[in-house]
Every structure is written in C-alpha cells, then in structure tokens.
Amino acid sequence: MVEDVKLPLRQAKPDPEAVELRDLLESVFDRYGVDFRDYAYSSVKRRVMRRVLDEKTGTISALKEKVLADPLAMDRLQVELTIHVTAMFRDPGFFRAFREKVVPALKTYPFLRLWVAGCSTGEEVYSLAILLREEGLHDRCRIYATDVSDRVLSKAKAGIYPLSAMQEYTRNYQQAGGQHAFAEYYTADSDFAIFRPFLRDNVLFAAHNLAGDASFNEFNAIFCRNVMIYFNRSLQDRVHGLFHESLLMYGYLGLGRSETMRFSSHENYYEPIAVKERLYRKIK
Amino acid sequence: MIVIGGSLGGMKALRVILKELPATFPLPIACALHRRREPDDLLSHILQQDSAIPVSEALDKEPICGSHVYIAPPDYHLQVDPLNFSLSIDDPVQYARPSIDVLFESAADAFGPAVIAIVLTGANHDGQRGAARIQSRGGLIIVQDPETSESPVMPQATLDATGTRHVYSPEKIGAFLLKLVVPDTSKNR
Numbered sequence: 001m002v003e004d005v006k007l008p009l010r011q012a013k014p015d016p017e018a019v020e021l022r023d024l025l026e027s028v029f030d031r032y033g034v035d036f037r038d039y040a041y042s043s044v045k046r047r048v049m050r051r052v053l054d055e056k057t058g059t060i061s062a063l064k065e066k067v068l069a070d071p072l073a074m075d076r077l078q079v080e081l082t083i084h085v086t087a088m089f090r091d092p093g094f095f096r097a098f099r100e101k102v103v104p105a106l107k108t109y110p111f112l113r114l115w116v117a118g119c120s121t122g123e124e125v126y127s128l129a130i131l132l133r134e135e136g137l138h139d140r141c142r143i144y145a146t147d148v149s150d151r152v153l154s155k156a157k158a159g160i161y162p163l164s165a166m167q168e169y170t171r172n173y174q175q176a177g178g179q180h181a182f183a184e185y186y187t188a189d190s191d192f193a194i195f196r197p198f199l200r201d202n203v204l205f206a207a208h209n210l211a212g213d214a215s216f217n218e219f220n221a222i223f224c225r226n227v228m229i230y231f232n233r234s235l236q237d238r239v240h241g242l243f244h245e246s247l248l249m250y251g252y253l254g255l256g257r258s259e260t261m262r263f264s265s266h267e268n269y270y271e272p273i274a275v276k277e278r279l280y281r282k283i284k
Numbered sequence: 285m286i287v288i289g290g291s292l293g294g295m296k297a298l299r300v301i302l303k304e305l306p307a308t309f310p311l312p313i314a315c316a317l318h319r320r321r322e323p324d325d326l327l328s329h330i331l332q333q334d335s336a337i338p339v340s341e342a343l344d345k346e347p348i349c350g351s352h353v354y355i356a357p358p359d360y361h362l363q364v365d366p367l368n369f370s371l372s373i374d375d376p377v378q379y380a381r382p383s384i385d386v387l388f389e390s391a392a393d394a395f396g397p398a399v400i401a402i403v404l405t406g407a408n409h410d411g412q413r414g415a416a417r418i419q420s421r422g423g424l425i426i427v428q429d430p431e432t433s434e435s436p437v438m439p440q441a442t443l444d445a446t447g448t449r450h451v452y453s454p455e456k457i458g459a460f461l462l463k464l465v466v467p468d469t470s471k472n473r
Contacts, residue, residue, distance in 0.1 A: 015392075015393035015394065015396070017393070018393070040363075040365060040370040040372075041365045041366065041370070041393075041394075042363035042364065042365050042370055042372070042386075042390040042393070042394070043363065043370060043372045043374065045390075045393065046363075046372075046374065046386070046389075046390075047374075084373065084374075085373055085374065085375065091323065093323065226373050228344070229344045229360075229370060229371045229372060229373070230372065232345075232365070232370075233345050233367075233368065236345065256344075256373075257323055257357065258341070258342070258343050258344050258357045258360055258371050259343070259344045260343045260344070262343070263343070263345045263346065263347070263368075276323075
C-alpha cells in the first residue's frame with residue numbers, strides 16, 4: 001500500500017556550507033588574486049570538499065585558514081580547481097564533423113591560427129595536430145594551446161600519456177576518420193606513449209586565464225570543449241565575449257557535446273555547422 | 285525537485301514510473317542512469333515513448349523547469365546548481381559517470397528539504413551516500429522494492445543507509461509521487 005505522507009516540499013534552503021565556500025573563494029581572491037568565484041557551484045564544491053578531505057581540515061573554514069597561511073596548500077587547491085580531464089579524440093563525431101565540414105573551408109586560407117583554450121594536459125592539441133597533418137594543413141597552421149595552469153601546460157608540452165589509454169584513443173581516432181595506424185604517432189615504453197615531437201612543431205603553449213585575461217590574437221577556429229562547464233553562466237558569457245572578439249568573421253567555434261550556445265548571450269552571433277557536435281561559425 | 289538513480293534494469297523501472305505521470309506533473313525530474321559512454325539518443329527516445337512529460341538529455345547550464353524529465357548525458361556527471369544544471373567530466377565516482385551520488389549530493393545542496401530521491405534497481409552501491417545526504421537535509425527517500433528489482437543490491441544499500449519507509453514497486457512509486465505532488469481535489473469537495 002502507498003501510505004499518506006506530508007508533502008516535504010518546503011522552501012528550498014541554501015546549502016549551509018555555501019557561506020563557508022563563498023568565504024573561502026573570496027579570501028583566496030583577496031590574498032592570491034586567483035579568482036574562482038564564478039566557477040560552477042556544484043563542481044567547485046565537490047573539488048573543495050576533496051581538498052578538505054585530503055588536507056584533513058574537517059571543514060571548509062579550516063581549509064581557508066590553512067590555505068591563507070600556507071602557499072603550498074594554496075597551490076594544491078589551485079591544482080584541484082583548475083585541472084580537468086581530457087582525452088584524445090574525445091567524441092570522435094566532433095572530429096569527424098570538423099574534418100568534413102570545417103577543414104575544406106580552412107584549406108582556402110594561406111595561413112591559419114587555431115586556439116585550443118583550456119587545453120589542460122594537451123590530449124586535444126595532439127588530436128588536432130594529427131588531424132591537420134593528415135589533411136595537409138599542418139605546415140600553414142599555428143596552434144595556440146593555452147591553459148591557466150602552468151603545471152598542466154608542462155605536461156601538454158611533454159606529450160607523454162599512459163599507454164593504457166591508447167586502446168581507447170586508437171578506437172576514437174579511427175572513428176574520427178583517422179587515416180593511418182594510430183601507433184605511428186607515438187613511441188611506447190613499458191608504461192607510456194610518447195607522442196612524436198613533430199606533432200608540436202607548430203604548437204605554441206602559453207599560460208592564459210579565460211576568467212581574466214584579454215584576447216591576444218585573431219583565430220580561424222577556437223576549441224574550448226568541456227572547459228566552460230566548470231564556469232557559471234556569467235563567466236561563460238564573459239568567455240563567449242572573449243571568443244567572439246578573438247574569432248575572424250566566419251571563424252569556427254567548437255564546444256563540448258553537452259554545451260550549447262542556446263543559453264548564452266552570444267547565440268545570435270553564430271550559426272550551427274554541426275548541431276549535435278556543437279560546431280558553430282561566427283556570422284556577425 | 286525529484287532526482288532518480290538507476291543502474292542495471294533501471295531504464296525499465298523508470299519507464300514504468302514515468303508512465304504513471306501526467307504531462308502536467310509540476311516538478312522537475314532529473315535522472316542519472318548508468319549507461320554506455322558513447323553518445324546516443326536512444327535512452328531519451330525510449331523513455332519518451334511512455335512518458336507524457338517531455339524527456340531530454342540535460343545540457344550544461346540548462347535552467348531547471350517543472351514538467352520536464354532531464355537525463356544525465358553519457359560520460360558526464362549531472363549536477364544541480366541553485367539556478368540550473370551543470371555538467372562535469374570529473375573522474376567517475378565508484379566507476380560511474382554519470383554518478384547517482386554526484387547528482388543526489390548536489391541536489392541536496394541546492395534544494396535541501398525540497399528534494400525527493402528515488403533509488404531504483406542496480407548492482408552496486410551508487411546512490412547510497414547521496415540519498416543519505418538528501419535525507420539529512422530533510423528530503424524524502426523512496427527506494428524500489430528490492431523484491432521487484434532486477435538487481436536488489438542498490439535499493440537495498442540505500443534502504444539500509446536511510447531506513448526509509450517508502451519502499452514500493454515502480455508502479456506504486458508513480459502513484460505515490462502523484463499523490464504527494466498533485467493534491468487529490470475530489471476529496472476536498
């Protein structure tokens with residue numbers, strides 16, 4: 001039997017830890033000038049709680065005290081909040097659509113600038129470099145790969161990834177329309193796949209903070225996939241403004257599979273090129 | 285809002301629940317079902333077949349609206365922020381992405397006592413921690429009767445952790461939600 005129960009839907013109450021969390025982020029900004037205040041709430045909270053656990057502080061407030069007193073603890077917090085996982089040819093359909101619908105247009109340009117914004121440990125940069133190489137575009141391309149974290153950038157520059165991931169990446173590569181044997185692009189030792197240095201011949205790795213820094217060039221295409229999901233809507237709007245400013249007319253913007261222009265302030269400046277793959281073109 | 289988690293057999297149970305609800309059902313419903321990592325629209329299509337309420341995969345920063353069923357997209361965590369959904373590709377939690385715990389814990393933080401959580405059939409313990417958090421914040425926990433579950437492990441784990449009285453078959457869960465949320469006007473006349 002279904003029994004009677006009082007409707008539990010009272011007024012929603014804010015998370016009791018929300019105040020502590022806001023206080024932590026404000027203090028970090030005041031003290032270190034690093035701004036996480038406009039990061040998406042749930043994600044930032046999960047990651048901060050992981051620091052609370054690892055630093056054994058018990059509460060967010062105690063974590064704040066520790067972080068303010070100890071720059072190394074701050075460093076660890078910053079790493080926790082800025083890193084995001086990525087994969088080679090994640091969402092193969094995106095890369096296939098890019099190959100089929102964008103590359104032909106790019107081939108008409110004598111010189112190309114591409115920006116991988118929030119490149120993290122670089123898997124997407126190498127994916128793109130491989131694709132452009134196979135399409136004969138690599139020599140006239142410059143890829144700007146930026147991230148807010150120096151730590152992940154040095155990993156990106158190294159291009160060394162766990163060998164255990166290669167099976168998945170190979171499958172992705174093939175589904176993305178790859179034309180060679182994926183293993184041609186790396187040498188393997190017992191644990192790691194070391195990607196061939198020529199892949200980063202035309203890649204420029206640099207620190208850039210989407211949450212604060214300005215536009216630094218004009219691009220034919222910008223990739224920012226599964227990075228902005230960690231931002232709230234107002235920061236997303238800021239970044240969309242930055243991208244719009246940094247794209248050439250008819251330049252392309254690639255987002256992650258569950259990101260959309262629909263809730264953004266810049267929807268009207270783009271037309272979709274491949275709706276499901278979140279590929280857009282700037283039209284005004 | 286209503287949050288639902290399911291694993292092995294969860295899709296079938298969810299279909300039965302949705303079948304009970306009218307298009308006018310006022311609350312938002314967010315679901316994390318363990319699923320393949322590859323993108324496909326099949327899950328939302330199948331769920332839509334029996335549901336009068338529109339079903340779609342949640343998009344990042346999508347506003348949370350009533351009379352709508354949101355499904356966690358494959359290979360993303362679905363989280364509830366105070367104003368909208370937000371997605372993450374942080375590491376899987378207990379091998380799961382989407383993780384039921386991640387959905388439930390964020391819903392507890394965003395909506396406190398205004399959350400109804402439902403744990404359906406499944407062969408792991410996902411949902412147990414999240415349901416406990418929802419309960420501690422004053423929300424209501426429902427579990428699928430382990431006897432009606434394709435795999436009883438998951439509902440049993442949440443039952444053990446929360447001791448909830450609300451243990452029903454999928455059909456009854458649908459009826460119970462209706463009774464909770466849509467007042468029976470005939471009685472008041």
